[in-house]
Amino acid sequence: MSLPGKSVPPAVILERVSKVYDGSYAVRDLSLEIARGELVVLIGPSGCGKTTTLKMINRLIEPTSGRIYIDGRDISTVNPTKLRREIGYVIQQIGLFPHLTVAQNIGLVPYLRGVPRAQREERVDALLRLVGFEPELYRDRYPRELSGGQQQRVGVLRALAADPDLILMDEPFGALDPITREQLQDELKRLQNTFHKTIVFVTHDMDEALKLADRIVLMREGVAVQVGSPEELLRSPADEFVREFIGKRRLVRHPEEVAVGEIMVAAPVTGTPRMGAAEAFQKMQRHQVNTLLVVDEQGVLLGILTLRALQKGIREGGRSRVEELMEPVGATAHPQETVLQAARSLAANRAGLVPVVDEEGRLRGVLTNASLISTLVEVLWPGGEENGTGHGKGRARAAG
Amino acid sequence: MEVTLATLWQTYLARSDKFWALAQEHLLTLVVLPVVLAALVSIPLGILATRYRWIQVPSVAFANLMQTIPSLALLAILIALGFGIGNKPAIVALFLYSLLPILRNTYTGILNVDSGILEAARGMGMSAWQILTLVEFPIAFPVIMAGIRTAAVICVGLATLAAFIGGGGLGDFIITGLGMANNNLTLLGAIPAAAMALMLDWVLGKIEQWLTPRGLRL
Ligand SMILES: Nc1ncnc2c1ncn2[C@@H]1O[C@H](COP(=O)(O)OP(=O)(O)OP(=O)(O)O)[C@@H](O)[C@H]1O
Ligand SMILES: [Mg+2]
Numbered sequence: 001m002s003l004p005g006k007s008v009p010p011a012v013i014l015e016r017v018s019k020v021y022d023g024s025y026a027v028r029d030l031s032l033e034i035a036r037g038e039l040v041v042l043i044g045p046s047g048c049g050k051t052t053t054l055k056m057i058n059r060l061i062e063p064t065s066g067r068i069y070i071d072g073r074d075i076s077t078v079n080p081t082k083l084r085r086e087i088g089y090v091i092q093q094i095g096l097f098p099h100l101t102v103a104q105n106i107g108l109v110p111y112l113r114g115v116p117r118a119q120r121e122e123r124v125d126a127l128l129r130l131v132g133f134e135p136e137l138y139r140d141r142y143p144r145e146l147s148g149g150q151q152q153r154v155g156v157l158r159a160l161a162a163d164p165d166l167i168l169m170d171e172p173f174g175a176l177d178p179i180t181r182e183q184l185q186d187e188l189k190r191l192q193n194t195f196h197k198t199i200v201f202v203t204h205d206m207d208e209a210l211k212l213a214d215r216i217v218l219m220r221e222g223v224a225v226q227v228g229s230p231e232e233l234l235r236s237p238a239d240e241f242v243r244e245f246i247g248k249r250r251l252v253r254h255p256e257e258v259a260v261g262e263i264m265v266a267a268p269v270t271g272t273p274r275m276g277a278a279e280a281f282q283k284m285q286r287h288q289v290n291t292l293l294v295v296d297e298q299g300v301l302l303g304i305l306t307l308r309a310l311q312k313g314i315r316e317g318g319r320s321r322v323e324e325l326m327e328p329v330g331a332t333a334h335p336q337e338t339v340l341q342a343a344r345s346l347a348a349n350r351a352g353l354v355p356v357v358d359e360e361g362r363l364r365g366v367l368t369n370a371s372l373i374s375t376l377v378e379v380l381w382p383g384g385e386e387n388g389t390g391h392g393k394g395r396a397r398a399a400g
Numbered sequence: 401m402e403v404t405l406a407t408l409w410q411t412y413l414a415r416s417d418k419f420w421a422l423a424q425e426h427l428l429t430l431v432v433l434p435v436v437l438a439a440l441v442s443i444p445l446g447i448l449a450t451r452y453r454w455i456q457v458p459s460v461a462f463a464n465l466m467q468t469i470p471s472l473a474l475l476a477i478l479i480a481l482g483f484g485i486g487n488k489p490a491i492v493a494l495f496l497y498s499l500l501p502i503l504r505n506t507y508t509g510i511l512n513v514d515s516g517i518l519e520a521a522r523g524m525g526m527s528a529w530q531i532l533t534l535v536e537f538p539i540a541f542p543v544i545m546a547g548i549r550t551a552a553v554i555c556v557g558l559a560t561l562a563a564f565i566g567g568g569g570l571g572d573f574i575i576t577g578l579g580m581a582n583n584n585l586t587l588l589g590a591i592p593a594a595a596m597a598l599m600l601d602w603v604l605g606k607i608e609q610w611l612t613p614r615g616l617r618l
Contacts, residue, residue: 058523060519060522060523081525081526081527082525083525084522084523084524084525085524085525086525087525089520089523089524091516091519091520091523092516093514093515093516093519093520094516094520095514095516095517095518095519095520095521096517096520097517097520097521097535097539097615098517098539098615098616099538099539099613099615099616100613100615101615108524109524109525112524112525112526112530142614142615143615144615155520158524159524168523
């Protein structure tokens with residue numbers, strides 16, 4: 001007895017929605033479909049229309065044109081007060097009621113909806129436990145007796161209290177310190193994974209967006225510039241604005257696009273031709289490297305001294321100066337060369353490094369196995385600090 | 401004329417019935433009644449003033465004007481306007497004086513409710529009436545109560561003038577005492593009036609504290 005073609009409508013549909021203030025668009029011709037259980041993040045620079053968009057969904061603001069549907073119902077036909085009681089709403093200023101206890105704050109929407117007292121209390125306690133608040137300890141506290149992070153948690157619980165399918169959150173964690181913020185993001189993710197609410201989340205923090213979003217709507221001057229999953233935005237930003245906004249450091253780049261000059265170690269450990277073997281050995285030890293790049297007074301690269309050659313020279317005696325022990329330069333790279341080309345030279349060089357020299361043969365830096373690998377990892381998995389790749393080139397040492 | 405505690409006591413004993421009648425009249429008829437009437441007018445008016453500018457401007461101007469008219473002049477004006485003499489013009493005058501503090505405090509108290517709180521209230525689906533009764537009024541309550549307290553204390557003092565037009569109250573003793581050059585009698589009116597002002601201030605302060613939700617107490 002299934003009804004063909006009668007699939008579940010999207011949770012929210014924005015249909016060519018615009019809002020005009022004093023002749024200028026705060027939101028312009030925005031169309032968006034949000035699936036059930038999806039977490040959509042609205043992001044963009046200040047004043048781009050994120051809050052306006054959000055508030056049109058619960059009719060705190062009426063669109064100038066266009067239609068908005070929730071569960072297939074045109075919301076302009078629904079009583080705004082009734083509509084809002086079915087939508088969770090969290091604002092940046094938290095907005096807890098100072099004269100009501102934590103329990104009264106959380107239980108307010110159920111109260112407005114006429115849920116009996118006993119049932120309300122049960123619900124409040126369950127919600128408090130959900131975020132690790134012992135109900136006996138927190139139920140009867142007043143907002144001013146809570147920390148900022150605790151207040152914001154209560155703000156989120158208040159939005160969850162009536163068990164709405166749709167929750168709107170306007171920069172809910174904006175005012176918090178980074179650690180609390182991350183905790184709350186984790187908690188939200190956990191809640192989202194458990195309850196599969198549809199969430200529209202406003203932020204101006206790209207890291208937050210990338211972490212939380214199923215889909216990101218990047219806005220600029222009221223227009224949705226790009227809509228896509230975090231991966232899509234990172235891999236194929238629509239234009240220079242998106243690229244700028246995401247931030248170069250997070251973007252996925254291809255090895256062909258990265259120049260050697262960007263990732264080389266700029267101050268390699270060097271030696272001079274006249275240096276004695278003992279002095280060269282000391283220098284290697286001091287800098288914890290196993291290779292010295294030998295340069296003349298002009299900085300022109302003359303050769304490479306490896307620890308092995310140095311030890312051999314010292315053991316056999318006779319030759320005791322760097323110029324007698326060093327090996328020829330071999331393959332080098334140019335700062336403008338791509339990392340991909342340099343990787344080939346690196347593979348060819350036994351020393352495990354490629355000196356980077358300019359047109360005049362002067363040493364500009366060095367590319368090592370270590371710096372190359374960490375760069376590739378960083379380029380391919382941007383923002384992957386959790387994987388321990390967030391500190392590639394900075395720490396790599398010349399032939400460390 | 402010599403005044404000692406003993407002579408004062410003598411003066412009181414000689415007319416203790418009248419004293420208590422006047423004190424009661426002072427408190428109930430000349431303070432509680434006009435202040436309650438003023439609160440009934442000023443609180444709704446103050447709330448409406450936060451909603452409608454066309455109410456705010458004239459009502460605050462009117463209340464301000466009332467405060468600036470010297471009290472005896474106001475009494476005279478009221479008599480001239482046909483309120484006659486006795487209790488009635490006194491009550492009207494005290495009512496007019498009480499309007500401003502209550503109106504002003506109601507207006508600012510409601511207006512100062514944090515905008516984030518109001519947005520949250522609206523966003524969670526409270527009706528305008530629910531926002532007023534469940535959010536704005538309770539949060540503004542301590543401020544409104546402070547306005548009522550101010551009005552009451554002002555009234556205790558001004559009410560002593562009511563006797564000039566036969567309005568009764570403790571001012572009766574003061575004026576009769578002044579007329580007869582009887583300092584004991586004058587003080588029998590003045591000292592209890594001052595005490596009443598202090599006591600009322602204290603009692604209303606306690607009531608205010610007791611009625612203020614714990615989350616708003618400092
Ligand atoms: N009530 C209003 N009257 C006139 N202009 C408004 C009004 N509300 C918002 N605007 C304008 O509309 C634009 C979008 O505002 P909105 O609050 O949606 O921005 P936002 O993306 O939420 O910014 P932010 O990140 O700073 O919160 C802004 O240019 C703003 O100045
Ligand atoms: Mg905003």
